[in-house]
Amino acid sequence: MRTYYRGPDAVVTSELFVWRTTPTRIFAIRELRNVGITCTVVDRSRPPTAPAAAGSVALSVAVWPAVETPAMIALGVLAVAVPAIAIAAWWRVRPRRWELHATYRGGEVVLFASTNARVFNQVARALRRSIEESHPHGTWTV
Known part of the structure; x- marks a missing residue:
């Protein structure tokens, strides 16, 4: 089993995607479909000025x-x-929340979310590589 990313927040291997949250979420790479990225603004309140x-x-x-x-x-x-x-x-400079969404076993799920763009991009890139290895034609959407 090849490891694409290992960090305090997630682990991406050739077989599993693990989001280390409470509770821990584990997804089989082969069962992921229609994986995509969304970005939302975390704070929608009015500016203090x-x-x-x-x-x-x-x-x-x-x-x-x-x-x-x-x-x-x-x-x-x-x-x-x-x-x-x-x-x-x-x-x-409003904080943004980046999310990885997918269809997993027939239902829509959030695979991973982070406000740290660098970490999010590392996890997303690792997931993309893992999907490319397990699904020859891929199911990644943007």
Whole structure:
């Protein structure tokens, strides 16, 4: 039996896929069909800067008629731009959950899930190699 990946989170061999979770999940490679990858956002809450951005916009709109100096114009632009940049950065770095899905013995299952992209990709690559060895024509989908 050849081992493709062995780590604290999963083991992938030529015969078995083991996800070391509670409880441990064990899948026979030969019985896996339609294996695929999905990615979901873990945290769907609003960014913490949303109230500040709303307040900055409201304040800027309220004092805009009184703005006469370049310094006040610059402060007004910063009051809108800084929260907008913070919100854009928050949306960019939200944690993602990567999942391996498959059909196993007639039912849909999650084979493996992780928020660590590097580990997830190592496990997915190992599973792909194992499937390619056991299924000559493969059943991997993306």
